[in-house]
Amino acid sequence: MARLEAKTDVTGSxxxxxxxxxxxxxxxxxxxxxxxxxxxxxxxxxxxxxxxxFRYAEGExxxxxxxxxxxxx
Amino acid sequence: MSSETxxxxxxxxxxxxxxxxxxxxxxxxxxxxxxxxxxxxxxxGVLNARERIAYLCDPGSFIESGLFGTSGTFPADRxxxxxxxxxxxxxxxxxREAGLVANDFTVMGSxxxxxxxxxxxxxxxxxxxRGIPLVFLGESSGARMPDTMGARGMGxxxxxxxxxxxxxxxxxxxSATLGLSYGSSSWxxxxxxxxxxxxxxxLAVSSPLxxxxxxxxxxxxxxxxxxxxxxxxxxxxxxxxDTDEQALDAIKVFLGYLxxxxxxxxxxxxxxxxxxxxxxxxxxxxxxxxxxxxDVRKVVRTIVDKDSFxxxxxxxxxxxxxxxxxxxxxxVGILANNPxxxxxxxxxxxxxxxxxxxxxxxxxxxxxxxxxxxxxxxxGTDAERHRAPGKxxxxxxxxxxxxxxxLSVILRKTYGQAYLNMGGGRxxxxxxxxxxxEISFMDSRFAVRVVHGxxxxxxxxxEALAGMDRANEVxxxxxxxxxxxxxxxxxxxxxxxxxLEVHQLRLTKGVGQHLMRAWPTSY
Numbered sequence: 250m251a252r253l254e255a256k257t258d259v260t261g262s263x264x265x266x267x268x269x270x271x272x273x274x275x276x277x278x279x280x281x282x283x284x285x286x287x288x289x290x291x292x293x294x295x296x297x298x299x300x301x302x303f304r305y306a307e308g309e310x311x312x313x314x315x316x317x318x319x320x321x322x
Numbered sequence: 323m324s325s326e327t328x329x330x331x332x333x334x335x336x337x338x339x340x341x342x343x344x345x346x347x348x349x350x351x352x353x354x355x356x357x358x359x360x361x362x363x364x365x366x367g368v369l370n371a372r373e374r375i376a377y378l379c380d381p382g383s384f385i386e387s388g389l390f391g392t393s394g395t396f397p398a399d400r401x402x403x404x405x406x407x408x409x410x411x412x413x414x415x416x417x418r419e420a421g422l423v424a425n426d427f428t429v430m431g432s433x434x435x436x437x438x439x440x441x442x443x444x445x446x447x448x449x450x451x452r453g454i455p456l457v458f459l460g461e462s463s464g465a466r467m468p469d470t471m472g473a474r475g476m477g478x479x480x481x482x483x484x485x486x487x488x489x490x491x492x493x494x495x496x497s498a499t500l501g502l503s504y505g506s507s508s509w510x511x512x513x514x515x516x517x518x519x520x521x522x523x524x525l526a527v528s529s530p531l532x533x534x535x536x537x538x539x540x541x542x543x544x545x546x547x548x549x550x551x552x553x554x555x556x557x558x559x560x561x562x563x564d565t566d567e568q569a570l571d572a573i574k575v576f577l578g579y580l581x582x583x584x585x586x587x588x589x590x591x592x593x594x595x596x597x598x599x600x601x602x603x604x605x606x607x608x609x610x611x612x613x614x615x616x617d618v619r620k621v622v623r624t625i626v627d628k629d630s631f632x633x634x635x636x637x638x639x640x641x642x643x644x645x646x647x648x649x650x651x652x653x654v655g656i657l658a659n660n661p662x663x664x665x666x667x668x669x670x671x672x673x674x675x676x677x678x679x680x681x682x683x684x685x686x687x688x689x690x691x692x693x694x695x696x697x698x699x700x701x702g703t704d705a706e707r708h709r710a711p712g713k714x715x716x717x718x719x720x721x722x723x724x725x726x727x728x729l730s731v732i733l734r735k736t737y738g739q740a741y742l743n744m745g746g747g748r749x750x751x752x753x754x755x756x757x758x759x760e761i762s763f764m765d766s767r768f769a770v771r772v773v774h775g776x777x778x779x780x781x782x783x784x785e786a787l788a789g790m791d792r793a794n795e796v797x798x799x800x801x802x803x804x805x806x807x808x809x810x811x812x813x814x815x816x817x818x819x820x821x822l823e824v825h826q827l828r829l830t831k832g833v834g835q836h837l838m839r840a841w842p843t844s845y
Contacts, residue, residue: 258640259664260702286697287765288665289613313704 253298253320260313261285263305268318273299280318283311298322351389351404355428363428368501369566371409371426374459378422378570379413386411388441395436395469395479403429407462408438410445412454415574418582418589421449423510424459427501431463434470434506436479442506443483450492453583457573458497458514464505464528489513491685491839494580498569499523499559502543504532512558513843515682516576516634518569519559521549557638557675558844575632579646579653580686584839587687587832588653593627597650598815600624605811608734608758615661618693619643621733622656625815631656634679639671641700644679646688650819655683658693659744661734668740669700673713674845676743680720681838689727689822694744695734697765716845717743725834727751727825731814732759732796732805747804751825754807754817759796761805766790 264284268274279291280300298320305317354360354370363370369377375384391406393399407429412421423442425432432438449456470479487509489495497514499507503525511517511525519525526533526547533541545551552559563569581588607620623631626647633645643658657676659666668676683690699705699714721728721743730745732755741761742749755761762769766787770776773790776783799805809817826832 259667286665286667287613287767288615288661288697289611290615290665291662 250321251298252301253294253296253322254316255280255292255294255318255320257283257292257311257315257317258313259283259285259290260311261290262310263307263317264289266303266307268300270300270302273297274320292317294320296320296322347390350401354404354426355430359428367565370428371424371432371459371461374500374566374570375409375411375413375422375424377567378415378457378459378573379420380415380417383414384411384422385413387444388437391437391441393430393435393437393466393469395466395475399430403435403437405429406435406438406441407432408441410438410441412448415455415457415577418577419452419454420577421445421454421456422459423457425461425507427461427463430466431502432461432507433463433466434479435466436469439479439483443486446485453493453585455494455496455577455580455582457577458495458507458510459570460497460499460503460507460511460525461501461523462503462505462507487513489840489843491515491584491681491836493583494577494686496573496576498566498573499525500566500569502529503547504528508547515580515686515843516560516573517558518561518563518572518576519549519552520566520569521562521564524548525552525558553635553637555638556844557635557671557678560634562637576646579632579648579688584686584836585833590651591648593648593651594629597628597630598625599628601812601815603812604814605756605758612734612760615665617662618658618660618666618695618733621693622647622658625649625818626654626656627651635675639669639673639675641666641669642672642675644675649691649815649822652822653688654818654822655679655688655690656693657690657744659696661695664700666696667698667700668696668714668743670705670708670710670713673710673717673743677713677717677720677845678843680717680724681841684720684724684726684834685836685839687726687827687832687834689729689825690724691818692728692730692745692750694730694732694736694741694746696736696740696744698738698740713845714739714743718749720838720841721745721749723837725827725837727822727827729818729821729825730754731809731818732756732761734758735760735765735794737762737764752807752821753805754809754814754821755796755799755805756811756814757796757808758811759805759808760791760794761796761799762790762794766794 261283264282266281274294275297282289301319303318393403409424495514496516497511499519524543524547530541530543549562553562630648640663728750730750770786774786
């Protein structure tokens with residue numbers, strides 16, 4: 250099982266987590282939505298995998314490049 | 323060819339041994355680095371240099387130049403260097419003439435020597451003077467050692483062609499990095515208009531071994547110059563593929579969009595059946611809320627000729643989308659903001675990507691179409707450290723120096739300086755907007771704070787916001803002719819095809835002024 254990291258490509262705050270721990274995602278699926286520049290910007294799973302943990306909760310601030318969730322694939 | 327010379331007819335028997343010797347030499351030259359090395363490559367699933375040429379060129383069209391060249395430095399190397407490790411010649415790619423240099427890694431790692439340097443120089447001169455594209459199939463270990471060692475080696479092997487690394491964009495250059503590429507191969511990839519890289523290949527200044535010696539730590543080849551680095555971080559690779567064949571196919575497709583030289587227009591292909599068939603519902607590709615994002619590439623693919631969108635640098639500067647495509651059979655360059663990434667806010671990588679693409683299009687008489695949906699530039703300390711003002715102005719300067727037709731279509735929002743960088747005002751020959759467009763200096767929700775000093779929840783905030791949102795609608799811009807057309811989204815393809823027809827460069831037969839022909843090939 251490879252450990253995969255989902256990273257945000259923008260600085261902002263976690264607006265909505267649209268998945269749950271244990272959920273299986275396909276490549277390109279949205280993990281969570283970040284609010285930045287008044288837009289809802291998705292963090293997508295680059296590769297398919299099962300969500301193991303979230304590193305941030307809704308409302309928390311994040312910086313570009315940070316890992317927001319861990320997947321196993 | 324006639325066998326007659328003068329009045330005498332040559333008798334074959336007289337020259338039998340000479341001709342036999344020719345065949346022996348020919349077989350030796352074509353044997354490359356030997357059966358063992360060639361077999362090893364086959365096991366790895368990698369094509370050799372001659373197989374690559376055969377795959378790229380139309381059958382029977384390749385004619386070689388310099389087949390009997392060998393190393394010219396040490397006599398002992400002559401027998402070990404068929405074609406001196408770099409195969410050069412001319413071939414037809416989809417029935418169009420091209421010059422080729424294919425590195426043969428089985429011969430001394432295709433290292434750069436005196437003879438093969440002359441061969442490359444010849445190919446560049448002929449291709450440029452006769453107006454045909456040049457293709458480099460890169461895989462080389464760099465300068466040949468010990469030939470280049472010492473003052474005599476340097477003096478005799480390097481620097482004898484002052485135009486060796488000059489780019490004036492008279493003809494398209496395309497390169498494929500198909501293995502370990504150091505020195506010369508990397509330089510030509512960086513200088514090319516199109517650079518495709520096979521996964522597993524390495525593109526770097528020098529080898530991991532040399533890099534390790536220089537900095538005293540072990541260097542990983544992938545980290546030094548692998549496909550991820552060049553497709554995602556440096557942008558030196560326009561495309562990444564899995565196999566040699568896919569890389570060669572990509573070169574064929576790329577060249578199909580370009581003219582053979584800068585004084586002609588790109589070839590025209592009939593638009594395939596089914597082009598424009600998704601136009602009726604195109605507006606539904608926009609999400610219902612202005613705060614939601616979408617992938618602009620779906621919009622682009624719907625508008626251009628079916629299956630014609632050839633995306634470049636897809637993994638680099640992803641907030642900006644660039645690619646070649648066709649509209650009613652004619653080549654166009656597409657630039658678009660992609661809200662799916664960073665909300666479409668332009669960062670410095672995207673500025674570089676746009677700049678290099680504008681230079682490519684202008685240099686080869688390719689009109690551009692911009693699809694606009696951006697909240698502006700990414701700002702902040704990180705952007706400044708990445709020289710944002712310089713990158714933004716490079717792009718702006720490139721756009722203003724273009725002499726090919728420039729059309730822009732505002733899909734949704736366009737704010738601030740990015741409005742100009744994305745073709746707003748007189749920075750396009752025609753600006754069209756969808757009724758969904760909004761234009762302003764910044765997003766209303768920021769502007770309410772700046773102009774009125776109101777925060778969300780304050781009395782009067784909602785009214786002030788609604789007033790600003792109304793003022794951002796496209797109609798005020800259309801009423802003062804700052805936007806030339808407001809069009810129904812489903813008419814966008816027809817509008818662009820017609821406007822490209824109107825804006826053809828009739829006075830110069832489609833050829834622009836190429837004011838950026840000597841601009842850098844990377845930034």
